[in-house]
Amino acid sequence: MKNISKLWLLAMAAAMTAGPLAAQEAVSIDQRVNEVFANVTGPFVSLIFAPFPGTSFPWIVMWLVIAASVFTVYFGFVQFRFFKHSIQLVKGDYSDPNDAGEVSHFQALATALSGTVGLGNIAGVAVAVGIGGPGATFWMILAGLLGMASKFTECTLGVKYRNEYPDGTVSGGPMYYISKGFDELGLPGGKILAVLFSVFCILGALGGGNMFQANQAHAQITQITGEFPGWITGIIFAGVVFAVIVGGIKSIANVTEKIVPFMGILYVGAALVILLVNYDMIGWAFGQIFAGAFTGLGVAGGFVGALIQGFKRAAFSNEAGVGSAAIAHSAVKTKEPITEGFVSLLEPLIDTVVICTMTALVIVISQQLIIDPVTGNYLLNESATAIATVDGNSGVSLTSAAFASGISWFPYVLAIAVVLFAFSTMISWSYYGLKAWTYLFGEGKTKELVFKIIFCVFIVIGAAASLGPVIDFSDAAIFAMAVVNIFCLYFLMKVVKTELFSYASRLKSGEIKKFSH
Amino acid sequence: MTVKIVIGLDGTDTGERALAFAKDLASRMEACELLAVYIIEWSPFTFQTAEENEQRHKRREEEINLARTRIVDPAVAALKAAGFNASGLVRHGDVAETLNKLTVENGGSQIIVGRTSADGFTKRIFGSATQNLVMHADVPVTVVG
Numbered sequence: 001m002k003n004i005s006k007l008w009l010l011a012m013a014a015a016m017t018a019g020p021l022a023a024q025e026a027v028s029i030d031q032r033v034n035e036v037f038a039n040v041t042g043p044f045v046s047l048i049f050a051p052f053p054g055t056s057f058p059w060i061v062m063w064l065v066i067a068a069s070v071f072t073v074y075f076g077f078v079q080f081r082f083f084k085h086s087i088q089l090v091k092g093d094y095s096d097p098n099d100a101g102e103v104s105h106f107q108a109l110a111t112a113l114s115g116t117v118g119l120g121n122i123a124g125v126a127v128a129v130g131i132g133g134p135g136a137t138f139w140m141i142l143a144g145l146l147g148m149a150s151k152f153t154e155c156t157l158g159v160k161y162r163n164e165y166p167d168g169t170v171s172g173g174p175m176y177y178i179s180k181g182f183d184e185l186g187l188p189g190g191k192i193l194a195v196l197f198s199v200f201c202i203l204g205a206l207g208g209g210n211m212f213q214a215n216q217a218h219a220q221i222t223q224i225t226g227e228f229p230g231w232i233t234g235i236i237f238a239g240v241v242f243a244v245i246v247g248g249i250k251s252i253a254n255v256t257e258k259i260v261p262f263m264g265i266l267y268v269g270a271a272l273v274i275l276l277v278n279y280d281m282i283g284w285a286f287g288q289i290f291a292g293a294f295t296g297l298g299v300a301g302g303f304v305g306a307l308i309q310g311f312k313r314a315a316f317s318n319e320a321g322v323g324s325a326a327i328a329h330s331a332v333k334t335k336e337p338i339t340e341g342f343v344s345l346l347e348p349l350i351d352t353v354v355i356c357t358m359t360a361l362v363i364v365i366s367q368q369l370i371i372d373p374v375t376g377n378y379l380l381n382e383s384a385t386a387i388a389t390v391d392g393n394s395g396v397s398l399t400s401a402a403f404a405s406g407i408s409w410f411p412y413v414l415a416i417a418v419v420l421f422a423f424s425t426m427i428s429w430s431y432y433g434l435k436a437w438t439y440l441f442g443e444g445k446t447k448e449l450v451f452k453i454i455f456c457v458f459i460v461i462g463a464a465a466s467l468g469p470v471i472d473f474s475d476a477a478i479f480a481m482a483v484v485n486i487f488c489l490y491f492l493m494k495v496v497k498t499e500l501f502s503y504a505s506r507l508k509s510g511e512i513k514k515f516s517h
Numbered sequence: 518m519t520v521k522i523v524i525g526l527d528g529t530d531t532g533e534r535a536l537a538f539a540k541d542l543a544s545r546m547e548a549c550e551l552l553a554v555y556i557i558e559w560s561p562f563t564f565q566t567a568e569e570n571e572q573r574h575k576r577r578e579e580e581i582n583l584a585r586t587r588i589v590d591p592a593v594a595a596l597k598a599a600g601f602n603a604s605g606l607v608r609h610g611d612v613a614e615t616l617n618k619l620t621v622e623n624g625g626s627q628i629i630v631g632r633t634s635a636d637g638f639t640k641r642i643f644g645s646a647t648q649n650l651v652m653h654a655d656v657p658v659t660v661v662g
Binding site: 100102103105106108111114115167253254257258260261327328331332427431 | 571
């Protein structure tokens with residue numbers, strides 16, 4: 001405890017003493033971090049985002065969308081057929097009252113959501129709309145709807161093949177269903193693939209679950225306080241995360257877990273207020289979304305550019321097919337693994353179809369994206385990589401400016417929301433990363449401490465580096481998880497289908513009953 | 518005919534007074550069975566971290582064990598020692614709702630509870646467990662001050 005207090009004080013002292021004299025040197029530290037980071041991660045990013053030969057279409061985006069489409073068709077549009085049943089499960093209609101006190105479907109869903117709802121919905125959408133135009137929203141919604149089937153598949157397997165230890169604790173996730181599932185089906189290579197997934201999961205935890213969060217939290221804070229070096233934010237964040245994951249100060253995490261859902265509701269509420277005030281523009285905004293989806297409305301790469309951005313950001317936001325949710329959902333108390341699959345399919349719906357769409361609509365309606373009055377197309381910035389915005393904003397600052405155009409003081413609320421979302425996502429991903437780490441290296445205090453320290457160091461790097469390299473590495477690391485996970489899901493989906501048939505027939509026959517509560 | 522009385526324990530002095538009152542009442546009846554119940558306040562709609570979820574089953578067992586050994590078992594033992602036919606139960610859930618439900622399920626004809634133990638802000642907003650029980654119970658409720 002004393003050590004943590006000391007570290008915290010040091011971080012605070014560093015932040016406070018970093019005055020103007022130190023600023024110049026600090027900025028150069030940021031630049032150095034950025035250069036080294038971009039050079040180190042470059043080859044990995046290039047491999048993951050390599051386009052199909054002769055096109056500009058990254059193969060990884062197609063990989064995710066094809067998988068989501070295959071699962072949608074293979075399970076007979078499960079996300080629509082069992083939607084009502086999913087809601088009933090979350091409400092607890094099918095939960096045995098004798099299991100009261102165990103992890104409920106709602107709790108498992110809420111925990112998984114707190115890991116996904118966050119900056120992807122605020123900053124990620126702004127990146128998608130800023131580069132791909134309003135049309136990216138259409139593809140994002142479509143990817144969200146299809147992604148529900150991917151989430152269903154992985155979370156069912158997550159519960160089915162989880163490890164239940166003698167002391168009652170549980171551990172689940174792709175590394176477990178890949179190794180156990182492949183063994184059960186007599187397929188070779190399960191162990192190797194599980195190890196590969198774990199490696200990528202650790203990188204994903206350090207990238208999207210950590211650096212991207214720290215980076216965008218810093219961007220949001222500087223919008224209010226003015227420029228200051230990113231490593232200061234990084235050290236403060238790292239100090240708090242360290243206190244929670246190493247120091248075991250659970251009260252910080254518990255408070256965050258309880259505030260974050262309300263921040264989410266507040267965020268959606270504010271978006272609704274802006275949309276209601278500008279209700280006459282909602283039709284126009286949807287018009288832009290549909291027109292942009294098929295024509296691009298002048299964005300870089302045309303409609304394909306919009307499509308790529310929409311799909312990419314949806315996957316980054318809801319993580320369907322990535323495998324992370326399977327880790328979070330596997331703690332639920334249920335005798336039927338497939339019930340958690342049904343519950344998990346609500347995640348992309350809430351995350352992408354509802355929250356991301358809200359953000360996109362507010363950005364479009366606020367007219368932060370500059371339109372050429374003559375052609376009606378969007379104007380590009382100087383480097384022609386993204387749409388020109390009113391104040392040159394991108395990422396989270398674009399969302400902030402969009403909300404500020406409707407509610408002037410909202411950036412302050414958004415800054416708090418962003419910091420809390422970033423923090424809760426970091427805590428969630430530190431857990432996912434740790435599960436992968438312990439799968440690789442085994443459990444043990446020293447081994448776990450090593451990972452936790454690495455995790456905290458990456459927070460500082462993420463806050464100090466500039467958005468470009470961070471977002472590239474974050475996307476690449478998360479998508480690398482999806483490469484292994486989806487490959488394995490193709491082999492394991494027949495297991496889920498057997499579960500689905502069995503459950504659906506028992507539900508129809510009345511063997512699976514509702515409980516009176 | 519045997520009358521079954523359910524006693525809601527909460528580990529405080531008011532719970533003890535409820536227990537004493539139930540003993541007094543039961544001693545005046547010819548055939549009476551006592552059921553001592555402790556409800557661990559819990560809701561399926563709370564927000565938890567992934568780590569808490571991982572540990573939840575273990576914690577639940579610990580909570581039940583603690584409630585049993587510290588509150589319910591000593592109460593049941595004391596009742597039995599005094600010559601009553603007694604048993605005990607521990608459950609998780611909303612206190613008022615679960616106590617009422619267990620009473621109905623076990624054929625209880627009345628519930629005896631201590632006066633509220635909640636105070637301050639929570640009580641003002643949501644009412645105490647005792648208030649909620651009195652308002653929604655399906656059987657007569659005696660509140661011991």
